[in-house]
Amino acid sequence: MKILFIGSRLYDDVDWYVKEKGIESVLTESNENAINLDLPDQVFIVPRGMDGPKQVALMQNVDAIIPLIGIDPPLIDVAHMKEEVEKEHGIPVIAADVRAVELTSNKIKTKEFYNDIGVVTPNYQILTSPDELTLDFPVVLKQGEGQGGKDIKVAKSIEDVNEYFNDFNQALCEEFIEGSEISIEVLGFNGEYVALPPIYKGETTIEGTHPLNKVKTGPCMVKGLDNNLVQHTAYKVAKNLNSDGIFEMDFMYSPKNDQLYAIEVNTRPNGTRYLTTATCSVNSLCELINMAIGEFSLANISDKLEYYYSTEIPIGNYEGPSPKEPVKSFAYNDFVVHGPEGYQRVTARANSKKELEDLVDKLT
Structure with a gap:
């Protein structure tokens, strides 16, 4: 069994299991100075994006592809690659598809998705101006995209909201849930x-x-x-x-x-x-x-x-x-x-x- 792993940062978390299972490991990475490059059986340094990993997967005739990517921006490219490689080459890519990534990578679309399937989420509104705010303080201000607390602010007053709009033209505004x-x-x-x-x-x-x-x-x-x-x-x-x-x-x-x-x-x-x-x-x-x-x-x-x-x-x-x-x-x-x-x-x-x-x- 030969598996292509995309991204080296998380690879040390699974290297022991790969070896325990007797899997031949191939890894692609865009940063030649990245960590864990000494662990897989083969490593290929490729340009950013999914074209390089796809070409390596085909060249190496791998049995499956596992992206080990812990950040959001590349996920949509991974999803498009998944759909192409699985359809045209029959190689399973263990990752979310385009629809799932599009629904989850944008917090506004995620809110709409929750409403569509009947899952309770905090009350919210999309603001293009502080004057549009109708929720009671405190509120949580977010951007549609981002992770790890990036661009999130707990606003306790209209002054906080105004300050947030000094940096952004729009905000997802949620009621603050204490708990x-x-x-x-x-x-x-x-x-x-x-x-x-x-x-x-x-x-x-x-x-x-x-x-x-x-x-x-x-x-x-x-x-x-x-x-x-x-x-x-x-x-x-x-x-x-x-x-x-x-x-x-x-x-x-x-x-x-x-x-x-x-x-x-x-x-x-x-x-x-x-x-x-x-x-x-x-x-x-x-x-x-x-x-x-x-x-x-x-x-x-x-x-x-x-x-x-x-x-x-x-x-x-x-x-x-x-x-x-x-x-x-x-x-x-x-x-x-x-x-x-x-x-x-x-x-x-x-x-x-x-x-x-x-x-x-x-x-x-």
């Missing part, structure tokens, strides 16, 4: 979908604290919230997107309204994947490989499911004990260190809350 932030991964392939355990990402803040600066835990344990509701809603969203790959969804739960709100959905690997793996022993990136080699199924996922208490802590530069090889696998470790130097995080798991507390004390 718990929740993330969940859904895996989908060939019409089968499975929602993994929800992850708790902290409480919403008027200051708009970035998710990377919050301590996260799994599984999600929020008073008044049924995790089955989160999984059912996430499953419904993925089912209606009707595509393949990883779907990462963000929700808010308001205890005041006893309401779960859908915020956004991404069709790419995401920042909570380590915590999800720690919590349930299902690694979403490894499952992309299983999709490519014919080993993905709901039954196989069910057989792997385990249940742990887990947490992810921003730590800057990790100086604790070294994990076992392979260092990115929870199959061999009770903790994983990830992220670039200066912004590292530790994700740890244990069988009980007390054991987890003790482990965190040892690591930090």
Whole structure:
């Protein structure tokens, strides 16, 4: 079995699994100085875009293509490449299709999609001027595209809105939901979908604290919230997107309204994947490989499911004990260190809350 991976930044997360499965690995990357280029069997430096990876896939006669891309801008090019390569060459590309990417990469289209399928989302309006605002403060101002908190502002007054419009001509304006932030991964392939355990990402803040600066835990344990509701809603969203790959969804739960709100959905690997793996022993990136080699199924996922208490802590530069090889696998470790130097995080798991507390004390 020969698989082409597109992008090297996330490749070290799966290299151990690729070798364990005896897969011949080919990787394309546009940056000749990128990390992890020493890990695959073959590496090809190609121009930006999907034409280079497509040509390498055909030249190398690969059996499948797995894009390991964790940012939004290239996803539509990947989707177009997927549809072309699968139709004309019969090579499966384990990624979302054009329709799914178009619906999820623009927050305004995502809102319309939620409304169409009957999933509750915060009240919103599209502003072309601060004078059009009718929602009560505080409100959240966003652009249609962007990730990782980019171009998002919590506005507490009309002055804040005016300030936002100094930089933008339009805004998606949402009511601010006070409550718990929740993330969940859904895996989908060939019409089968499975929602993994929800992850708790902290409480919403008027200051708009970035998710990377919050301590996260799994599984999600929020008073008044049924995790089955989160999984059912996430499953419904993925089912209606009707595509393949990883779907990462963000929700808010308001205890005041006893309401779960859908915020956004991404069709790419995401920042909570380590915590999800720690919590349930299902690694979403490894499952992309299983999709490519014919080993993905709901039954196989069910057989792997385990249940742990887990947490992810921003730590800057990790100086604790070294994990076992392979260092990115929870199959061999009770903790994983990830992220670039200066912004590292530790994700740890244990069988009980007390054991987890003790482990965190040892690591930090």
